[in-house]
Amino acid sequence: MNPTGLQWFKSSYSNNGGACVEVASNLVTARGVVPVRDSKDPDGPALAFSASAFASFVEAVKRGEFGAA
Known part of the structure; x- marks a missing residue:
């Protein structure tokens, strides 16, 4: 995947010291x-x-299917 031009963002819930993922929504x-x-x-x-x-995946996370981190 060529990352040029992707617009990356982190969830507004990502305040855990940087251990998070980013998603390119565009x-x-x-x-x-x-x-x-x-x-x-x-x-x-x-x-x-x-x-x-x-x-x-997002819906499964919301339902708590992966447990607490």
Whole structure:
């Protein structure tokens, strides 16, 4: 994945000292892809998920399916 031109953001809930991920939302509507990267390594690799897979993940997190960190 070429990270040029991606608009990365962190969740407003990310106040845990930097241990979080960033999501580039500008490809979601354009291509149906959700790029995700480690906020501590912005030049490192990014994973790409389908929008539906990422939405399922977010809903599972909201339901507490992964337990407390």
